[in-house]
Amino acid sequence: MSTVDFSSAPLPEPLQCGRFKLTFERPLVMGILNVTPDSFSDGGKYTLRDDALRQAEQMVRDGAQIIDIGGESTRPGAPPVPLDEELERVLPLIEALRGANVPLSVDTCKPEVMRHALSAGADLINDIWGFRMPGAIDAVRDSACGLCVMHMLGEPQTMQLGEPHYEDVVSEVRDFLEERVETLQQAGIARARISVDPGFGFGKAVVEHNYALLAQLRETAPRAASPYPILAGMSRKSMIGAVVGRPAPERVAGSVAAAVCAAERGAAIVRVHDVAQTVDALKVWATLRDAANVSGAHGA
Numbered sequence: 001m002s003t004v005d006f007s008s009a010p011l012p013e014p015l016q017c018g019r020f021k022l023t024f025e026r027p028l029v030m031g032i033l034n035v036t037p038d039s040f041s042d043g044g045k046y047t048l049r050d051d052a053l054r055q056a057e058q059m060v061r062d063g064a065q066i067i068d069i070g071g072e073s074t075r076p077g078a079p080p081v082p083l084d085e086e087l088e089r090v091l092p093l094i095e096a097l098r099g100a101n102v103p104l105s106v107d108t109c110k111p112e113v114m115r116h117a118l119s120a121g122a123d124l125i126n127d128i129w130g131f132r133m134p135g136a137i138d139a140v141r142d143s144a145c146g147l148c149v150m151h152m153l154g155e156p157q158t159m160q161l162g163e164p165h166y167e168d169v170v171s172e173v174r175d176f177l178e179e180r181v182e183t184l185q186q187a188g189i190a191r192a193r194i195s196v197d198p199g200f201g202f203g204k205a206v207v208e209h210n211y212a213l214l215a216q217l218r219e220t221a222p223r224a225a226s227p228y229p230i231l232a233g234m235s236r237k238s239m240i241g242a243v244v245g246r247p248a249p250e251r252v253a254g255s256v257a258a259a260v261c262a263a264e265r266g267a268a269i270v271r272v273h274d275v276a277q278t279v280d281a282l283k284v285w286a287t288l289r290d291a292a293n294v295s296g297a298h299g300a
Contacts, residue, residue, distance in 0.1 A: 009218065012268045016192045017146035018123025022065075024229060024268040025247045026286045027259075030105065031056070031064035031275045032235065035089045036081075049092055051172045056093070060100055063279035066124070067100070068271060070107035074128050074202075086113050092250040094120040103146070111135035118143045126231075128152050128202060129192045130180045137187045144223075148195045148231050149180045149291050153203025169209045170216045173198045177223040195229040195268065196221050201237045210239035214258065217265035229268035234258040236273055 015022040022028060035052050049094050056067050071089035072081040088112065094104055098121045105124035106117040111133055118139075124146040131149060140147060151173045153164055156181050157172055166172050177196045185191055198213045198220040214234070220229050234240060240254040241247065252274045259270040259278050263285055272278045 007287055009266055010226055012227045012266075013192060013261055015146050015195055015229050015268075016144060016190065017066075018144055019104045020123060022103070022146070022229075027263040027267050027282055028065040028269045029275055029279050029282065030066040030068050030198070030269050030271040031059035032068055032070070032229070032271060032273050033045075033059070033064075033093070034070045035093065036070060036072070047219075049096070053096055056097055056100065059275045062100065064275045064277060066105055066269065067097060067105045068105040068107050068126055069097075069122075071113070072108065072110075074107070083110060083112055086110065087116055091120050092118060094122050105146075105148070109133055109136070111139040114139040124148065126150070127198070128195075130176070130182075131184060137184065137189070141188055143264065144193070146193050147175060147189065147194060148197050149184070150202065150231075151176045151199040152195040164205050164209060166209060169204065169212050170176035173213060173220045174222065177220070181222045181228065188201050191228075191231035195231055196232040197233060200232065200234045202240060204239075206238050206242045210234075212215045212235075214261060214265065217262060217267060221266075227266065229270040230266055231271060231289055232259070232262035232267040235271060252277055260285050 005189045012024045019219060033056050059067060069090055071086040076160065086108065090106060094106070094117055095106055103123040104121065105126050106113065106122045108114060108117065109127050109129040114136065117125070121146065125140055126148040127136065128150045129152065131140070131147065181194055184194060200210050200213060204210050217230060217232065220275040221230050233257045236248045240258060242249045244251060244254040255272065255274060256277050257271060260281050262270055263282055272279060
């Protein structure tokens with residue numbers, strides 16, 4: 001009978017994340033807080049400040065170790081949001097949640113939003129553009145915030161039009177992330193602040209590319225003596241729907257399964273809508289992993 005070797009891969013490097021230093025003995029759960037009217041799964045549910053705060057507080061009670069606040073939808077075809085509108089959605093939540101004692105991440109590609117979010121107390125900037133926008137690197141360079149660098153082919157308005165094409169999706173994603181990580185470090189940003197995301201659903205064929213990336217998740221990260229933390233964000237996305245045949249709100253079980261698969265393949269952070277279910281599943285997975293490691297050590 002074959003078994004999973006849980007002990008063969010080294011742990012990711014700790015991540016300097018604003019007020020926090022994150023370590024990854026177990027994958028961390030990042031709860032998604034979309035304060036947008038048009039996000040693909042929960043758009044419009046948390047546009048009111050009090051509703052958003054209650055949801056954030058519930059996610060923390062459910063075990064979320066990071067809260068990711070998004071003021072602009074990045075679903076395929078989503079229109080851009082004016083700067084002032086995004087700031088009005090995001091900044092009050094950062095200020096209100098500073099006492100929650102978890103890192104606050106802001107999902108944005110706008111340098112001005114990055115600057116204001118960091119001034120308000122954000123701990124991590126999660127950028128689908130990989131800090132390629134003019135001014136983005138300057139906006140984060142002199143802070144202590146963590147950075148999540150994501151791969152995206154195209155842009156949200158057009159990335160799923162036609163058929164995304166790669167010769168080798170895993171190596172091309174890794175090459176992109178390696179270039180971005182090198183650029184950030186050459187700009188003076190410490191490696192300890194950088195995490196990476198292969199960008200599930202962002203300019204990838206729904207099944208072919210996304211599941212190749214999941215199957216080889218460790219190989220999507222930049223090559224290094226010790227691993228960069230990998231963030232995996234698949235929750236309720238079309239890659240889940242294509243397999244389970246359910247609309248976004250009914251993809252909870254499939255999303256939890258994907259999170260566990262990502263953990264098994266080296267994810268340091270999983271970004272999810274369904275925090276309680278994912279936390280429970282990862283507790284079971286981690287208990288199995290730890291038991292397997294103890295048994296392996298005794299048998300060595």
